[in-house]
Amino acid sequence: xxxxxxxxxxxxxxxxxxxxxxxxxxxxxxxxxxxxxxxxxxxxxxxxxxxxxxxxxxxxxxxxxxxxxxxxxxxxxxxxxxxxxxxxxxxxxxxxxxxxxxxxxxxxxxxxxxxxxxxxxxxxxxxxxxxxxxxxxxxxxxxxxxxxxxxxxxxxxxxxxxxxxxxxxxxxxxxxxxxxxxxxxxxxxxxxxxxxxxxxxxxxxxxxxxxxxxxxxxxxxxxxxxxxxxxxxxxxxxxxxxxxxxxxxxxxxxxxxx
Numbered sequence: 001x002x003x004x005x006x007x008x009x010x011x012x013x014x015x016x017x018x019x020x021x022x023x024x025x026x027x028x029x030x031x032x033x034x035x036x037x038x039x040x041x042x043x044x045x046x047x048x049x050x051x052x053x054x055x056x057x058x059x060x061x062x063x064x065x066x067x068x069x070x071x072x073x074x075x076x077x078x079x080x081x082x083x084x085x086x087x088x089x090x091x092x093x094x095x096x097x098x099x100x101x102x103x104x105x106x107x108x109x110x111x112x113x114x115x116x117x118x119x120x121x122x123x124x125x126x127x128x129x130x131x132x133x134x135x136x137x138x139x140x141x142x143x144x145x146x147x148x149x150x151x152x153x154x155x156x157x158x159x160x161x162x163x164x165x166x167x168x169x170x171x172x173x174x175x176x177x178x179x180x181x182x183x184x185x186x187x188x189x190x191x192x193x194x195x196x197x198x199x200x201x202x203x204x205x206x207x208x209x210x211x212x213x214x215x216x217x218x219x220x221x222x223x224x225x226x227x228x229x230x231x232x233x234x235x236x237x238x239x240x241x242x243x244x245x246x247x248x249x250x251x252x253x254x255x256x257x258x
Contacts, residue, residue, distance in 0.1 A: 001097050003106055003136055004068030007060050009093040010075060015053050017086060023052060026082065030074035031067075032059055066137070073136065077104045105132040111241060113248070120255070123153045131244075140235040145227035147240070147247045148172070148219055154254060155179045161258075172223060176216035176250055180209060183257040212253050215246040 014023055028034035037055050040047040063071060076094075079086055081104065091101055100109045103125055107113065113128070120128075131146035155175040159167040162182045167175060184205060191201045222243050226235035 001099075002065060002069055003099060004063070004065055004070075004072045006094060006097050006099060006106075007057075007068070007072050007075075009097060010072060010079075010090070011053060011057065013079065013086060013089055013093065014075070015049065017083060020047075020049050020052060022082075023049070023056070026078050027056055027071075027075060029078050031071050032056065069136065073106055073133070076101075076106050080104045102132060103129060105129045107132040107136060111135055111244065113244060120251070121153070121157065123157075124150050124251075127153055135240060139228075140237050140240055141226055141228040143240050144222055144235055144243050147243050148223040148227055151176060151216075151219060151247050151250050154251060158182065158254065158258065171220070173213070173216040173220040176219075177209075177213045180212045180250075180254055183254065184209075186257040208253065212250055215249050218246045219243060219250070 014026065018026060024034050024037065036059065037052070040052050040055055060068060060071065076090060079090065080101075087101065094100060094106060095109070098109050099106050101107070102113050105128075111132075113132075127146050127150040131143045131150070134140075134142035134146055152172065152175070155178075156167050158179040159165065159175070162179075164178050164182055170178065187205060187208070188201060191204065196204075222235075222239060226239060
């Protein structure tokens with residue numbers, strides 16, 4: 001189901017939780033041409049909230065599928081910005097039709113994002129949101145570009161924080177490898193206080209570093225071959241989940257040490 005087709009579920013949340021004026025402002029902020037509803041006013045003998053919602057339904061139905069997708073997605077984002085307490089209600093109705101939420105962005109549940117974005121920087125959260133929007137719109141190459149950008153933003157932050165050199169001149173894979181390698185002391189800290197032998201600790205570190213480097217290779221290859229960095233590419237949809245899994249592993253491995 002397209003995100004635009006979830007309006008029937010979302011409208012109830014809008015109707016039940018916002019006033020007449022708030023509903024107008026909400027759908028207007030989400031891109032609906034509310035100037036066409038100017039004749040509907042809430043005053044003595046004026047329009048009811050039900051009549052307003054019926055008029056909004058008519059506008060939503062008249063939108064082309066892509067426009068309806070953009071409107072409903074923007075509407076969900078606006079609801080969360082204005083009333084974060086409604087997230088559980090949104091998640092419940094979206095889940096019934098095969099959609100979920102990551103931050104303020106809806107996404108199909110066939111794309112799994114196994115990471116809590118709350119503790120990530122705003123720049124990284126923005127990249128994840130861009131990935132979800134592009135995937136939702138069928139732009140797989142653009143989504144791969146965005147998810148690769150999530151890791152790139154993280155490594156750029158760590159290059160600056162740890163004086164790792166020129167982020168621009170290093171290759172994508174090297175940026176990830178150098179960033180993780182710079183965190184070796186923090187990685188070893190809890191292990192040094194355990195009952196593990198020094199040899200086992202060394203093996204753990206080397207294997208985890210190698211795993212990060214291998215995931216970095218996969219992302220670098222996808223970025224090179226299937227992202228739209230160098231123009232539009234025709235990427236198979238299945239690759240996005242693989243890119244997402246590699247990115248989440250890398251992000252988790254780094255962010256738990258900083």
